[in-house]
Structures are given as C-alpha cells and as structure tokens.
Amino acid sequence: MPKIILSSDGSHTLISDEFNVTYHSSHGSIQESNTVFIHAGLDHLLSLGYEKISVFEMGFGSGLNALMAYLWAVEHGCEVQYTGIEAYPIVPEMAGQLNYIEVLNADDEARIIFQKMHTETNFKTPVFQFNKVIGFVENFDVKEEFDVIFYDAFAPSSQDHLWEKDILQLMFGALKNKGILVTYCAKGAFKRTLKDVGFKIEALSGPVGKREMTRAVKGDF
Numbered sequence: 681m682p683k684i685i686l687s688s689d690g691s692h693t694l695i696s697d698e699f700n701v702t703y704h705s706s707h708g709s710i711q712e713s714n715t716v717f718i719h720a721g722l723d724h725l726l727s728l729g730y731e732k733i734s735v736f737e738m739g740f741g742s743g744l745n746a747l748m749a750y751l752w753a754v755e756h757g758c759e760v761q762y763t764g765i766e767a768y769p770i771v772p773e774m775a776g777q778l779n780y781i782e783v784l785n786a787d788d789e790a791r792i793i794f795q796k797m798h799t800e801t802n803f804k805t806p807v808f809q810f811n812k813v814i815g816f817v818e819n820f821d822v823k824e825e826f827d828v829i830f831y832d833a834f835a836p837s838s839q840d841h842l843w844e845k846d847i848l849q850l851m852f853g854a855l856k857n858k859g860i861l862v863t864y865c866a867k868g869a870f871k872r873t874l875k876d877v878g879f880k881i882e883a884l885s886g887p888v889g890k891r892e893m894t895r896a897v898k899g900d901f
C-alpha cells in the first residue's frame with residue numbers, strides 16, 4: 681500500500697512501495713498538476729475555443745488531477761467529461777486522509793465529489809462527468825474519443841514500457857484529430873517516440889523543479 685507524505689507546496693503526495701517512486705513532484709503536487717495538466721491542457725483548449733472537453737487520464741492515482749479538473753470545470757463553466765484509468769487503486773480511506781481539499785480551500789461539495797471519485801466508477805454533475813476504469817492502460821483501446829490525455833504514468837526510470845511506442849500508439853489512437861497529450865516528462869527518447877507515432881511536439885516550461893514538460897498534438901497546431 682502507498683504511504684502519504686508531504687510535498688514542498690504543503691500538499692500531500694503518495695509514495696508507492698511497489699514502484700519506489702512518488703505519485704507527484706516532491707516540489708509540490710498541486711503546483712505540478714496545475715502547470716502540467718490544468719494550464720497546459722485545459723486552459724490551452726479553452727483558449728482555442730473549446731466549450732466541452734473530454735479528458736483521458738493515464739494513472740488516476742490519488743485523484744488529484746481529477747479533482748483539479750472538476751474545480752476547473754466549475755470555475756470556468758466548461759463541461760469536462762473525465763475518464764481515468766488506474767491499475768492499482770488506493771483505498772477510499774487513504775483518499776480521505778489526503779489534504780487536497782484543505783490546501784485548495786475547496787468547499788464541502790468538492791469534498792463529496794473527491795470522495796465519490798474513490799468510491800464510485802461513474803457519476804455526473806452539471807459540468808463534470810466522471811468515469812473510472814480499473815485496469816491496465818495496455819488494454820485500453822478506444823478510438824478518437826478524447827480531446828486531451830493527461831499522461832501521468834510513473835517516470836520512465838520506474839515503468840519504462842509505459843513510455844514506449846506500443847502504448848503511445850494507443851494514446852494517439854484514443855485522441856480526436858487536433859487532440860493533445862500533456863505530460864511532465866521531457867526525456868529525449870520519449871519525445872522521439874512521440875514523433876515516430878505521429879505527434880507534433882511542443883516543449884513548454886515545466887513545473888517547479890523541472891525545466892521542461894511536453895505537449896504533443898495529433899495533427900497540426
């Protein structure tokens with residue numbers, strides 16, 4: 681079972697005993713999620729005029745990215761359809777000990793939504809549709825469904841195969857035309873594989889502690 685630890689921005693993260701790695705940057709879980717997934721993903725699509733956004737998250741984990749996406753949908757009044765996949769779900773009791781609601785200063789409704797993300801596999805609010813798949817991304821073969829992929833696998837040093845061609849081809853297929861994949865990883869080999877698969881890539885400034893992150897586009901910018 682993972683253990684809860686504090687990251688530098690005061691928000692919790694988890695450390696996996698199985699993979700011996702943290703779920704988020706030690707420089708701050710919330711600041712990482714905000715920079716990589718919310719800003720480079722959702723804010724970017726909103727700036728392009730999207731009024732409804734379908735998200736696929738590889739590695740639902742603690743549910744922080746999903747919670748941040750829910751809060752973003754409420755703030756912007758922009759509908760988000762969220763599908764997260766997770767092979768090793770944490771137990772709801774552990775999710776209940778995470779301090780995200782307090783650190784984000786979110787309300788009781790958000791607290792209930794965050795609990796539901798860990799106890800239910802799907803639910804809907806006026807702006808947020810949630811769907812959780814318990815399983816391995818290796819078996820997730822859907823076609824042209826998503827506007828954005830939050831690619832939040834453990835780093836290549838822990839799970840190399842999740843950054844290789846087979847899986848990235850699946851991710852490419854799961855995106856609609858003009859869809860984007862955002863991730864904290866900016867390794868050269870990973871970016872070359874993205875190009876091989878057919879993505880165009882942009883190097884963006886990374887979250888605190890990382891010079892770069894990656895946004896990959898299916899089709900033209």
Ligand SMILES: C[S@@+](CC[C@H](N)C(=O)[O-])C[C@H]1O[C@@H](n2cnc3c(N)ncnc32)[C@H](O)[C@@H]1O
Binds near residue numbers: 765768835
């Ligand atoms: C970096 S953590 C994700 C952090 C998460 N996005 C969050 O907000 O807390 C990577 C996640 O991928 C999950 N995972 C590892 N291998 C997987 C696989 N083959 N398929 C699906 N999920 C996997 C891990 O259990 C872990 O929860």
